[in-house]
Amino acid sequence: MHHSSMSSSGALRVHARNADAHAAARLKEGSSPMDAPIRTLLVGIGTRGRHWTRLVHEEPLTTPVGYVDPDERALAWARDTYGAHPDDCYESLVQALRATQPDLVVLATPPMGHVEEAEAVFAAGADLLAEKPLTLDFAGSLRIVQAAEAAGRRLMVGLNFRYLPTTLAAKRLIAEEVGKPSFARFIYWLNRDGRRPGINKYPLTMRQPMLYEQSIHHLDLFRFTYDAEVERVWCRCHNPPWSMYADDATVAALLEMSDGLLVNYFGTWSGQTKAQEFHWRTDCANGALLQHEQFADLRVARPDSAVETPVELPPIENFVDDTRAMLADIARQLLAGVARPHPSGIDHLKTMALTVACDESNVTGQPVVMAEFYERHGVPEAWR
Numbered sequence: 165m166h167h168s169s170m171s172s173s174g175a176l177r178v179h180a181r182n183a184d185a186h187a188a189a190r191l192k193e194g195s196s197p198m199d200a201p202i203r204t205l206l207v208g209i210g211t212r213g214r215h216w217t218r219l220v221h222e223e224p225l226t227t228p229v230g231y232v233d234p235d236e237r238a239l240a241w242a243r244d245t246y247g248a249h250p251d252d253c254y255e256s257l258v259q260a261l262r263a264t265q266p267d268l269v270v271l272a273t274p275p276m277g278h279v280e281e282a283e284a285v286f287a288a289g290a291d292l293l294a295e296k297p298l299t300l301d302f303a304g305s306l307r308i309v310q311a312a313e314a315a316g317r318r319l320m321v322g323l324n325f326r327y328l329p330t331t332l333a334a335k336r337l338i339a340e341e342v343g344k345p346s347f348a349r350f351i352y353w354l355n356r357d358g359r360r361p362g363i364n365k366y367p368l369t370m371r372q373p374m375l376y377e378q379s380i381h382h383l384d385l386f387r388f389t390y391d392a393e394v395e396r397v398w399c400r401c402h403n404p405p406w407s408m409y410a411d412d413a414t415v416a417a418l419l420e421m422s423d424g425l426l427v428n429y430f431g432t433w434s435g436q437t438k439a440q441e442f443h444w445r446t447d448c449a450n451g452a453l454l455q456h457e458q459f460a461d462l463r464v465a466r467p468d469s470a471v472e473t474p475v476e477l478p479p480i481e482n483f484v485d486d487t488r489a490m491l492a493d494i495a496r497q498l499l500a501g502v503a504r505p506h507p508s509g510i511d512h513l514k515t516m517a518l519t520v521a522c523d524e525s526n527v528t529g530q531p532v533v534m535a536e537f538y539e540r541h542g543v544p545e546a547w548r
Contacts, residue, residue, distance in 0.1 A: 198267040198268075198499065199499075200224075200225050200495075200499055201224065201225055201227040202225060202226045202227070202268050202498060202499070203227060203229045203264070203266050203268070204220050204226045204227065204229060204266060204267070204268045204269070204270060205228075205229055205230045205231075205232065205260055205261070205264050205266035205268070205269045205270070205290070206220060206228055206230070206231050206232065206242075206270050206272070207232040207233075207257055207260070207269055207270065207271050207272065207273060207281065208232070208271065208273035208295075209231055209232075209235075209238035209239065209241060209272075210233070210235075210238060210273075210364060211363050211364050212272045212295060212364070213233070213238070213270075213272035213273075214241070215483060215487055216270045216272050216487070216491075217231070217246060218246075218484070219484070219487055219488050219491050220270065220491070221246055222488070223488070223491050223492055223495060225492065225495035225496065225499065226268070226491065226495055228246075228248070228252075229252065229264040229266050230252045230253070230254060230260045230264040230266065231248050231252060231254070231260075232253075232254045232255070232256070232257050232260045233255070234255050236255075239253040239255075252264070257281055257284055257285075258284055261285065261288035261290065262288070265288070265289075265290075266288075266290050267290060267291065268290060268291050268292070268293060268498065269285045269290050269291070269293070270293045271292060271293065271294040271295060272295050272322075274364070274366050275295075275296075275297050275298065275299050275300050275376070276299075276300065276366075276370075278294060278298055278299050278304070278308065279299060279304045279307055279308055282294065282298075282308045282311060282312070282319075283308075283311050285317075286311050286312055286315035286317045287315070289315075289317070290317065291317050291318040291319070291320075291498065292312065292317065292318070292319050292320070293320045293321075293322060293491075293494060294308075294319070294320070294321055294322065294509075295321075295322045296321050296322055296323060296380055296381070296384075296512065296515075297376050297377075297516060297519065298321060298509070298512060298516060299516075300370070300371060300372075300376055301520070302516060302517060302520040302541055303541070305512070305513060305516045306513065306541065306542075308509065309509045309510055309512075309513055309547075312509055318498065318502075318503070318504065318508075319504075319509030319510075320494050320505050320506070320507055320508060321507050321508070321509055321511075321512040322487070322490065322507075323381070323384050323388075323490075323507040323512065323515070324483070324486040324487040324489075324490045325381045325384065325385055325486065326384070326385070326388050326490070326507060327486040327487070327489040327490045327493070328459060328486045329477040329480060330455055330459060330460065330477060331385060331388070331389055333475050333477060334389050334446070334455070334462060335388070335391075337453060337464060337475070338389070338390065338391075338446075338448060338453070339391075341450065341464070342446075342448040342449070342450050342451040342452065342453060342464065343448045343449030343450040343451075344423065344448060344449045345390050345392075345425050345446045345447070345448045346425060346426070346447055346448065347425065347426040347427070347428075347447055348386075348390075348425070348426070348427045348428070348444070348445060348446040348447070349427075349428045349429075349443070349444070349445050350382060350386075350427065350428070350429045350430070350431075350443075350444045351431075351441055351442065351443045351444070352378070352382060352430070352431040352432070352442055352458070353431075353432055353435050353440060353441035353442070354432060354433055354435055354440050355433075355434070355436070355437060355440065356413075356433035356434075357408075358373075358408055358409060358433070359408065367409065368408065369410045370410075370411065371411050372401060372411055373409050373411060373412075373413060373433070374401070374409075374413045374431060374432065375401060375415050375519060375523060376519060378431060378433065379415045379429070379431050379522070380516075380519045382431060383419075383429075383515055383518050383519055383522075384512075384515040386419065386421070386427055386429075387514060387515060387518075390421065390425060390446075392421040392422045392423060392425055393421065393422050393514065393534070394419045394420065394421050394422075394518050394521075394534055395420050395421060395422060395533070395534055395535070396419075396420040396532065396533050396534065397417055397418070397420070397518060397521050397522055397525060397531060397532050397534070398417065398418045398525055398530075398531040398532075399415065399416065399417040399418075399521075399523070399525040399526050400415075400416045400417075400525075400526055401414065401415050401522075401523075401526040402414040402415075402416070403434065404434050406434065406436065407434040408434075409433065412526075413432060413433040413434040414430075414431070414433075414434060415429070415430070415431045415432070415522065416429065416430050417429040417430075417522055417525075419518075442455070442456065442457055442458045443455070443456060450466075450467065451465055451467055452464070452465045454472055459480065461474070462475040462477060463475060490507075493505075493506075494506075510547050513543065513547055514548070517534065517537055517541070517543070518534070520537075521534060521537050524537075535548075
């Protein structure tokens with residue numbers, strides 16, 4: 165309940181406490197809210213949605229109960245490729261929710277419609293696994309998280325890069341071998357053809373496509389891998405004359421993280437040539453981690469040595485096996501009755517806040533202090 169004498173920030177804090185109690189009560193005594201396999205509705209059968217369709221079919225803990233897409237060609241693909249029954253294919257999310265009554269919805273649609281879609285999912289009594297970003301503005305993302313908490317539903321965000329073998333190995337090495345990180349440099353230099361067949365086209369015309377579609381993954385990796393939070397960020401976004409993207413396709417940022425960790429970030433989709441470059445180096449108390457390819461080639465170097473020792477990693481199918489691992493992990497958490505399975509919506513608010521803070525810094529030309537950002541946007545203290 166909102167009282168006129170209470171600030172919006174104070175009201176949100178009360179709301180968060182009440183929602184916490186609601187979620188705890190709903191899942192008290194560790195009871196599972198669903199049985200295996202988890203009945204899953206797939207919403208959005210585009211480029212990313214096809215990955216999800218495949219994985220929901222292949223994961224033993226999930227089973228598809230319906231497919232939603234406004235494009236009949238996408239639904240035809242689901243019928244032809246996975247034998248989807250015509251009665252299980254819908255153009256309307258609301259109609260599909262009413263007909264299938266799913267336990268879980270996988271939302272692989274453009275972020276511009278996520279608020280209304282998420283609210284419909286929660287109103288139908290389903291949990292939600294949404295592709296990132298939740299929205300393209302912080303208020304919308306906060307609204308989705310609040311809606312999930314108020315409804316007592318579980319909200320997860322598809323941060324599949326957390327499940328890459330390189331990410332998991334780096335996180336383990338920091339915890340067990342190379343020690344506390346002090347400074348890092350991350351370079352992602354790509355010539356990405358946004359018009360090529362088989363990829364989503366909306367980044368060509370959206371605001372800040374690199375920041376909200378790609379850099380958000382990298383910013384989340386820093387938080388997750390280093391187990392640290394950004395305290396202050398400076399950012400500059402840029403679009404070269406030859407870019408095919410309507411808005412900035414390049415992001416440069418300096419991140420001041422907890423415990424004095426400093427990260428220098430550069431990412432672009434508009435490199436001038438096909439000579440791509442990926443390099444992520446982290447210097448730590450007892451050595452350094454060096455990753456030379458986006459999904460592979462992680463190495464360790466020891467103090468006073470120029471030798472880089474490769475870290476043994478399993479082969480993967482990019483964008484698929486990391487998502488597979490994430491889906492399996494989320495499914496296990498859902499079946500175990502975990503109140504907020506990871507990657508959770510509340511945790512994603514911190515990555516979303518950092519992404520929007522980069523946007524703000526680019527506009528103002530000034531650094532953004534994250535504590536001030538959270539206060540200004542009315543984020544409950546328990547969620548910061």
